[in-house]
Each structure stands twice: as C-alpha cells, then as structure tokens.
Amino acid sequence: MQKSKSDRFTPTQMFCKEVKPQLSSYLDQELPKLEMGAVGCHLRNCSDCAFEMMQMRQVHSVLQRAQPVSASSTFLPRLMQKATALEPHRPIPLFQRGNHFPPTRSDSPTKSGVGRMSKYIRKNQSISRCFGWVEGKANRLLVVGLSIIFAAVLLMVRFYDQPTSMTPVFASRVQSQPSDLGLALSVITSPATYVYINPRQMSTVDSPIQPIQKQILPHPMLFRSKLSDQ
Amino acid sequence: MLVADEELMAQCRQGDMSAFELIVRRYQDRMVNYITRVINDHHRAEDLAQEAFLRVLGSVQRYRPKGQFKNWLYLIATNLCRNELRNRNRQSTDLFSQLGLESSDSPGDQQSPVFEDLLSDSRYLPDQLYEQKEREQAIRQQVDLLPENQRLSLVLVTYQELSYQEVSQIIGCSVSAVKSLIHRARQKLKRKLIEIGIEESSNAKIQVR
Numbered sequence: 001m002q003k004s005k006s007d008r009f010t011p012t013q014m015f016c017k018e019v020k021p022q023l024s025s026y027l028d029q030e031l032p033k034l035e036m037g038a039v040g041c042h043l044r045n046c047s048d049c050a051f052e053m054m055q056m057r058q059v060h061s062v063l064q065r066a067q068p069v070s071a072s073s074t075f076l077p078r079l080m081q082k083a084t085a086l087e088p089h090r091p092i093p094l095f096q097r098g099n100h101f102p103p104t105r106s107d108s109p110t111k112s113g114v115g116r117m118s119k120y121i122r123k124n125q126s127i128s129r130c131f132g133w134v135e136g137k138a139n140r141l142l143v144v145g146l147s148i149i150f151a152a153v154l155l156m157v158r159f160y161d162q163p164t165s166m167t168p169v170f171a172s173r174v175q176s177q178p179s180d181l182g183l184a185l186s187v188i189t190s191p192a193t194y195v196y197i198n199p200r201q202m203s204t205v206d207s208p209i210q211p212i213q214k215q216i217l218p219h220p221m222l223f224r225s226k227l228s229d230q
Numbered sequence: 231m232l233v234a235d236e237e238l239m240a241q242c243r244q245g246d247m248s249a250f251e252l253i254v255r256r257y258q259d260r261m262v263n264y265i266t267r268v269i270n271d272h273h274r275a276e277d278l279a280q281e282a283f284l285r286v287l288g289s290v291q292r293y294r295p296k297g298q299f300k301n302w303l304y305l306i307a308t309n310l311c312r313n314e315l316r317n318r319n320r321q322s323t324d325l326f327s328q329l330g331l332e333s334s335d336s337p338g339d340q341q342s343p344v345f346e347d348l349l350s351d352s353r354y355l356p357d358q359l360y361e362q363k364e365r366e367q368a369i370r371q372q373v374d375l376l377p378e379n380q381r382l383s384l385v386l387v388t389y390q391e392l393s394y395q396e397v398s399q400i401i402g403c404s405v406s407a408v409k410s411l412i413h414r415a416r417q418k419l420k421r422k423l424i425e426i427g428i429e430e431s432s433n434a435k436i437q438v439r
Binding site: 021023024025028030055056058059060062063064066068069070071072075076078079080082083084086 | 247250251254255258259261262263266267272275276279280283284287288369370373384387388389393394409410412413416419420423424
C-alpha cells in the first residue's frame with residue numbers, strides 16, 4: 001500500500017537524517033504546518049537533534065544581538081540634494097514637445113544647431129536627457145515610421161537609377177516595360193531570370209567581332225560595381 | 231493611514247519628489263542596516279544605500295508594480311553589495327600579490343589565529359562591555375567569511391526578517407536553494423563560534439524528555 005504524504009512525517013517515522021537539514025527552516029518557521037509538528041515531535045524525543053537545535057538557536061540569538069545600524073542624520077539631506085540634481089525625466093507626449101527639445105534648461109548653451117547639441121551633451125554627460133522625448137510610446141512610433149519611409153525612399157532611388165547602365169536582351173520585356181521604374185520593379189520581383197549585356201563591351205574597338213558576352217546575374221544591385229569595372 | 235509603496239512610486243513617476251522623500255524615510259534605516267551587515271562598513275554602506283535610492287529614482291519610469299516594491303529595492307541593494315564585495319576581493323588580492331604574501335583558499339585561516347589569541351587572552355577583555363563589543367566584532371568577522379550568497383541570504387533572513395520566498399526572488403534562486411544556503415551558513419557559523427569560544431546559553435532552553 002502506498003503511503004500518503006501525511007504518513008511520512010509522523011514522529012515515529014521521521015529520522016534524524018531527515019530532521020537535521022530541516023532545523024534551520026524549523027527555526028525560521030518556514031516549514032509547512034504538518035512538518036513543523038513532525039519536527040517538533042521528533043525534537044522532544046531525540047536528544048541529539050534537540051542539542052543541534054539548541055546550538056542553532058544560539059547562533060541565531062548571537063546574530064540577532066548585534067546592534068541595529070541606522071542611517072545618519074545627514075543621509076536624507078545629502079540624498080535629496082543628489083536626487084534634485086538628477087530629476088526624473090519623463091517622456092514628453094507627442095506634439096507637446098515644445099521647448100523640451102532642444103532642451104531649455106538653465107544650463108543649456110546659447111549656441112544653435114549641432115554645436116549647441118554637442119555642447120549640451122558634453123556638459124550634462126547624458127545623451128538620454130537630450131533624446132528623452134524619444135522614450136514616449138507615440139514618439140517612438142513616429143521615429144520608427146519615419147525611418148521606414150526614409151529607407152523605402154532610399155531603396156527606390158537606388159533601383160530607379162539601376163537599369164540605365166544595362167540593356168535587357170529580351171526585347172519583348174523591354175517593350176512591355178518601357179520605363180526604368182517599371183523595369184526596376186520587375187527586377188525586384190524576379191531578379192534571377194534576367195540576362196544583361198554590358199554595354200561597354202558592345203562598343204569595344206579592338207575586337208568588333210567579339211561575341212556579346214552574356215551574364216546571368218542574381219541581382220543587379222549586387223553586381224553593379226563589378227559591371228562598371230569591366 | 232499608510233500609503234502603499236506602489237502608490238508612492240506612481241506619484242514619484244509624476245515628478246512628485248515628496249513621495250520619493252517618503253519612500254527614502256521609510257526604507258533608509260533598513261537599507262543602511264542591510265548593506266552594513268553585508269559589507270561590514272557603515273560609511274560605505276551609506277554611500278551604497280544612497281546609490282540604491284538614486285537608481286530607484288532613475289528607473290522610476292520603467293518600474294512596473296509586478297512584485298513588492300520592497301523586494302525590488304532589496305534587489306538593487308543586493309546587486310550593489312555584490313559589486314562592492316567583488317571589487318573588494320579584487321583589491322585585496324592585488325594587495326596580497328604586491329606584498330608577496332601567499333593567498334590561501336579560505337581567508338578565515340589567516341584571520342582566525344590572531345582572533346583566537348585576542349578572544350582567549352583575558353587581558354583583552356577587561357569588562358563585560360568590552361566583551362560584548364568584541365563578541366559583536368567576532369560575529370561580524372565570521373559572517374564576512376561566509377560565501378557571498380550564504381551571507382546575503384542569512385542577513386536578509388536574520389536582520390531583515392524576510393521570508394525564504396522573498397529571499398529567493400532577491401538572490402535569484404529557488405526556495406529550496408535558499409533553505410540550503412541558510413542552513414549551511416548557520417552550520418559554518420556554529421562551528422566557528424564554538425571554535426572561538428563564544429557561548430550564549432541564556433536563550434537556549436530546551437526540554438528533552
């Protein structure tokens with residue numbers, strides 16, 4: 001028959017080997033109620049464990065007799081002085097930044113532009129003060145959104161410029177997509193299927209009969225510099 | 231009526247420095263006491279306690295009342311204590327290496343002979359007051375010799391009267407590990423205190439049937 005948990009902690013079944021590691025927890029009253037009772041019963045019946053418990057109590061009482069240490073009278077004034085200088089910075093709501101950025105603290109420099117910012121950062125030793133307004137949730141979203149738009153525009157400009165140095169072999173595709181922008185977009189959708197000819201090789205004087213060298217390129221952006229070198 | 235710590239922190243988040251001052255008043259003694267017991271240096275403990283409160287103020291915007299504020303504050307103080315102890319160990323190692331002394335594995339081996347001499351020689355204990363002072367110093371030194379986690383958990387339980395559950399959150403281990411740490415710390419202290427002859431029998435009254 002399997003023993004239940006309550007049977008395990010009866011005084012008759014609890015051995016010294018089990019009790020001794022529990023003495024510290026027993027002293028701090030951190031054992032479950034049932035185990036507290038079981039250890040207590042064992043201690044009343046076992047002189048060895050009771051002696052061990054007495055020593056544990058002695059250690060505890062010796063430790064607790066140490067004089068309590070309290071903060072000095074100057075602790076609070078000194079701390080509040082430092083705390084006032086620190087001043088918790090709060091995220092400033094969207095569209096209410098006003099004069100907070102660039103900062104208008106009394107110690108902010110009077111210069112304008114980058115010099116003003118760098119001097120302020122240098123003086124305050126804290127960049128987070130200057131860019132604290134970014135911590136606001138809405139402001140953070142605004143920054144992330146603007147960054148994404150900027151990156152997208154940058155990519156579009158790159159691809160818009162790309163097809164001018166290359167000539168597609170397949171006339172049908174060129175006819176169907178006459179604009180450079182359209183070509184760039186189609187290259188993005190299926191970059192590996194295009195075959196490009198380097199126009200510089202077509203105009204070589206030394207070997208006019210040289211066959212046109214074809215190159216299969218995975219992506220035009222990756223090979224742009226390589227093609228221009230040839 | 232006592233305002234809850236979490237409520238004070240919410241006011242502090244709005245920039246109310248009087249709420250912060252109230253928090254400091256509430257916990258300054260406990261913090262200084264705790265750090266002093268761990269690092270055994272009152273002046274340095276005050277500096278570290280101030281640092282702990284300033285960290286609370288610095289991260290007041292990030293604070294979310296998931297657990298008790300008290301435990302969070304103790305966690306910050308504990309991290310500062312850990313850093314202090316590690317820096318101190320590093321410095322003492324450097325000093326020993328400069329002096330050309332052999333560093334032993336247990337620092338207790340170096341200190342205990344002098345300590346035993348002082349305590350065993352009755353000339354150094356002229357009256358009870360001095361004896362009491364010596365005893366306290368002895369206890370502090372013995373606590374200093376404990377490993378970091380044992381010392382932290384013992385101080386938190388003995389002087390700050392926190393539960394094992396709270397200590398486990400502060401130290402960053404399980405409740406059973408805390409139980410084991412405290413048991414081992416008390417066993418070591420018991421052996422050391424018996425070795426150096428400190429006996430306290432006034433509070434130990436047991437009944438053996």
